[in-house]
Amino acid sequence: MAQNAHFTTAGTVEYERRVNMFALFKKQINKDNEMWLQPAYDSYIKNNPQFKTLKSVLTFSKDKAIFNPVVEDAAPSNNYFSNSTPGGQQNNTTYTDLGTGLSVTQKKVFEELFLIKDSTRKINWKITDEKREIAGYNCRRANALIMDSVYVVAFYCDDIPVSAGPESFSGLPGMILQVALPHDNISWLATKVTDIAIPENKVTPPAKGKVVNNKELKAKLDEAMSDWGPEGKSYVKLLML
Numbered sequence: 001m002a003q004n005a006h007f008t009t010a011g012t013v014e015y016e017r018r019v020n021m022f023a024l025f026k027k028q029i030n031k032d033n034e035m036w037l038q039p040a041y042d043s044y045i046k047n048n049p050q051f052k053t054l055k056s057v058l059t060f061s062k063d064k065a066i067f068n069p070v071v072e073d074a075a076p077s078n079n080y081f082s083n084s085t086p087g088g089q090q091n092n093t094t095y096t097d098l099g100t101g102l103s104v105t106q107k108k109v110f111e112e113l114f115l116i117k118d119s120t121r122k123i124n125w126k127i128t129d130e131k132r133e134i135a136g137y138n139c140r141r142a143n144a145l146i147m148d149s150v151y152v153v154a155f156y157c158d159d160i161p162v163s164a165g166p167e168s169f170s171g172l173p174g175m176i177l178q179v180a181l182p183h184d185n186i187s188w189l190a191t192k193v194t195d196i197a198i199p200e201n202k203v204t205p206p207a208k209g210k211v212v213n214n215k216e217l218k219a220k221l222d223e224a225m226s227d228w229g230p231e232g233k234s235y236v237k238l239l240m241l
Contacts, residue, residue, distance in 0.1 A: 008160045010061040013135075013175065014192040015166050017054040017090060020185035024087045028231055054090050056188075058166060060175070061198035063099040065164035066205070067092070087186060087238045095205035096120055096170055098163050105168065106206035109221070109239055115209030116217055121146065123171045125154070134177040135190040142172055147240060153180045160193070167241065184238075214240070 022045055029037045055070040069090035093106040098120075105116040123144045130141035132155060139155035146152055154165065156172040165176025166188040177190035212220070218240055225232030 008175075008193065008195040009162060010198045011059075011193060011195045012198075013058040013060070013166075013177065013190050014194075015056045015058065015188045015190055017056060017166070018187050018189065019052045019054070019088050020050060021048065021052050021088055022050045023185040027234065030230060032229065033231070052088055056090060056166065058164065059198055059203055060162050060164055061200065061203050063097065063162070064203040065096045065098070065162065065170075066203050067094040067096075067166055069093065087184070091239065092167055093206050094168055095203075096164055096168075097205075098170070103168060104205035106209050107217075107239070109217075113209040114217060115206065115211045116214060117211060118213045120170055121168045123152070123169070125172055127172075135193050137177060137193065139177055140174075147237065150181060150237070150241070151183050153182060154178065181241075186241075 025041050025044060029041060055072065056067060057070060058065055058067045060066075069092070091108045095104040096102070101119050103116070103118055103120045107114045107116055123146055125142040125144045128141045128143065132139055132141075134155055134157070137157040137159055139157045142154050142156060144152045144154070152169070154169060154172065154176050155178040156165070156174040156176045158174045160175035160177075161173070162175050163172060164170050165172070166179055169176050169179050169188075175193075177193070178188065180187040218236065221236045221239055225235055228235065
């Protein structure tokens with residue numbers, strides 16, 4: 001197992017978000033839409049890989065952290081699934097102030113940009129005895145349930161005593177280096193940790209977007225997708241992650 005000579009209190013964590021696109025898309029097909037969605041799905045699985053990988057970087061210093069998606073050039077797609085599902089996209093830039101409990105997330109919802117200012121997500125973690133090595137660090141497993149129905153498995157590292165992680169996942173006694181949503185076909189895995197000093201001006205919240213809190217955003221999404229049926233509820237859940 002890895003041995004680290006000192007605690008890492010500032011630096012960067014590079015993550016890969018892995019999405020099982022086949023499973024994600026399959027869930028969207030129902031008896032009301034299968035006539036036109038099934039052919040699109042069949043076309044997608046024939047011409048695309050099962051798993052989509054997206055990269056991101058968490059920059060942290062002392063009690064502050066900011067999570068930024070890495071924008072990569074991708075060939076345009078005319079497939080319905082590629083362009084529509086929020087699960088296959090990275091919509092969030094998330095700033096966390098662990099000292100004050102403030103979270104600021106810049107979130108793109110279709111063509112509209114929101115700035116969500118709220119308290120950090122309260123997660124009732126249950127720490128287990130399971131351990132594994134991730135990116136050269138010894139990690140311990142914790143489980144939780146968020147948003148009433150989303151089961152979360154996380155692995156955090158005591159040697160990075162900063163209570164942050166990818167997206168809005170935080171609240172453990174160390175940096176979260178892996179998160180899996182096994183029932184939602186999405187995971188984040190740290191591939192590299194860099195222990196370096198970070199200037200204060202590198203960890204600042206995003207500023208652009210329509211200001212709302214989480215409750216207000218969910219109300220807007222529920223209203224906008226009230227006629228979408230089960231697909232709408234799935235979209236709201238993915239967008240609120």
